[in-house]
Every structure is written in structure tokens, then in C-alpha cells.
Amino acid sequence: MSPQIRIVLVEPLYQGNVGSVTRSMENFGFDDLVLVNPCKLEGQARAMSCHARDLLESSQKVATLEEAIEGTDIVIATSGIAGIKTDQHIRMPAYTPSEIRNKFRESKGKIAFLFGREDNGFTREELKRCDMIMTIPTSEKYPIMNISHAATVTMYEMSNMEIGERPIADGFDLQLLYDHFEQVLADIKHPTHKMEKTSIMLKRIFGRAELTPREVQTLRGVLRDIQRQKK
């Protein structure tokens, strides 16, 4: 079980950014995009959206933040400034994207991630509507990220995508390889008192390398060649 995600851009100023965000949404498998009073979306937006043009066209355009978050359960504003002050008396602690992921990993429901205006972020009133603040850990010298970058990091954390299986050699074949190494060490008259340490070291090196089945095959071929040369 993992939460559904809505991306909300609040009054984006640059159409290229909107296009970029849709591309990234398509990359990470999200399709719920709401734009609050967006800039014009024309050629530049379409160019940056690449293969996500359908998502750009189908995004919902609304006039107010209230409409944008309708139907969501948790509203999270992203900000480059940690621990933003929403009011004289209310200081909201900020969470990192990975903390947010861990908090909501098993949750049902829908989370709205809000990204503010490129120049002025959010108004105080808008921040008051949010349940949480998220901040991507960045350099103090220059904490303000491009909104499509911030959205990309957010979606990277929140998506459940996986890369394909890595073909890893199975333990039995690895053991045959390690045994083979020991035979070769004996064949080449590696000093007896170093044998055990060297075997262990080789095992560790190749263990760490996470060999593929084909790599094990090739290494064993090389060991056979060494043995053949010796005869």
C-alpha cells in the first residue's frame, strides 16, 4: 500500500518548467497534475514535456489553491528554506523527501505536493493550508532549486519504480569459482602460509563485485587457461 500523489504547481511563471514537470511525472509514473493559475502553455511547454504532452494537455487548471487540493488528504508544501515561518507564532518544522516517504510509505489516501511560484514561493495564507513542509537538503549558499528539479527529487523518492532484476550469479557457482581459485593458487605454487589469506581476499573481492553468471563463466575460463598453460 502506498499513497497516491498529486502534483500541484501554484501560479507557475515559466511554461518550460511546467512542461519539464510533466515529463518527470511521466518518467516516474504519476499522472495527477493540477495547475493553479498557470502561465500560458504553448510551444516551450510542449517542447519540454517531450513524450508527456498528453499529460500537459489533460492537466487540471484551477483558479484557487482550495480547488487544487480538493480530494487530497495531506497537503505538503515544498520549500527551499527549512523551518519556514508561516506566522509570527507558528513555526513549522520541515521534513526531507526521504523522511516524508518513510512517514507515508504504508499510507492509503492522497498526498498533494505543492510547488510555489518561481519568484515568490508561497503566500502565508497558502502555507497555512498545508499540513507539512518539505525541504530538499541543499547548500545554504544557494538553496533555491528549479521547480522541475524539486518536483523530480520528490517524485523520485515517492515512486515505487524499480530497475530490472540484476542477474547475480548463484551461490553454488560462486563456490565453484572460489574452489577453482584455490586449485589455481596451489597449481601456481602460491606460498602455503599465504594460501588461506589470499583465498579469503579473493573471495571478498569477487563477493563485493556482485558477479553476473556470465562473469563467473568467463573468470572460470580464464582460470582453465592458466591451468592449461602450466601443463
Added chain:
Amino acid sequence: MSPQIRIVLVEPLYQGNVGSVTRSMENFGFDDLVLVNPCKLEGQARAMSCHARDLLESSQKVATLEEAIEGTDIVIATSGIAGIKTDQHIRMPAYTPSEIRNKFRESKGKIAFLFGREDNGFTREELKRCDMIMTIPTSEKYPIMNISHAATVTMYEMSNMEIGERPIADGFDLQLLYDHFEQVLADIKHPTHKMEKTSIMLKRIFGRAELTPREVQTLRGVLRDIQRQKK
């Protein structure tokens, strides 16, 4: 100890992407950028780089990949396609950014992260020069990310940035708050047989909420108000 990072863009075609990458580098505190045969870098690159214009100007421009990776210890190519084939016979397993981070977390030395051409990625010869392949987990339907997005995710994982301390109430004050709750439950004649369960539930709710010192203060004020009303 953590590794140094070099970002290498191989023949980038769009100057906006190069500018975007420099902005993101500045966000995450990296400054080693090498461009192999880049496109012209003019107004659009400067516009997207925002406050990272110095980094854009100071980036090293070279003619070959060999020059770009000089002085680095590990060369990692990023690719949208997991388990890319570099050759008929050599299939390289791909790692995710977080796997790469964990592998090299304690390493010294310098890692070059390579990002390929926007249209054609890397040549086979270029991939042969790489020690590892990194793939960001994405949708199979559309795995190809914008290079500045891919670079941003990479730097997000590899940077050691932190967000400021979250002001968390200390245990002693929390205990006072929980005791206060119990008093109030007694004052308002909450059924005795429910007391313990309700106390525990309140403790869990407020524990999960990671209260700030100010929030504890305010909650205790509210509890005092309840007690005052009762008298």
C-alpha cells in the same frame, strides 16, 4: 569521508540543459563540471543557470571523454535503460543512485558521473570506458529523463547536505505534557476504565507528531484553560 564528485556532460545538445545542471550543482554544493564538446553556451544557458553562472563560465571544456575523466577513480555512466549492452558479450548490471551512494559512502577518491547526449546517449566505445552503469528507477513506458533531472537526482543522493535541526521538544517536557493530559482526563471525569488506553493513545498521537517546544507550550496552555473552565 565521502567521495568527490565530478559531473561530465558528453556532447550536450541543448544549452538550457547545461545551465540547468550548473544550477543544480550549486544547489547541492558541487563544483567540478566537465563538458565534452558542448553546444554553444549563450543566453539560454546563462538564464537556466541562475545564480550558478560562475560555475557555467568556469566549467572545463574538453574534446574527448578521456580528457574528461582524467584524474577520476571510478567512472559511472547514467542510463535510462537498465542493464545496457555495451557489447555482444558484456552485459553490465545497473545500479540505482541509492545503491551507488551506499557502495561509495565511505570512499575517498573521485567519481565521475557521465550523462550522455540528449538524443543518442553514449556510444559503445564510451560505455566501455565506464566502470559501472547507474539507472534511475523509472517507468518502463517512458524511462528517458531530461539530463538535468537525472543529474539532479544523482546529486541529491550523493550530496551530504542536511536541513537545519528540527526543533524537537525534549523528553522531560513531553512527559510533563502527558502527565498534564492525565490530570485533565481525571478532572473531566473521563471513565476510569478507559483512562489507561486513552492516555496511551494520546501519548502515541503526540509522539508521532514530533512536537516542537513551542507546540508543547501551546498545548499545555490549552490544557490549563480547560482546567480553569472547570473550576
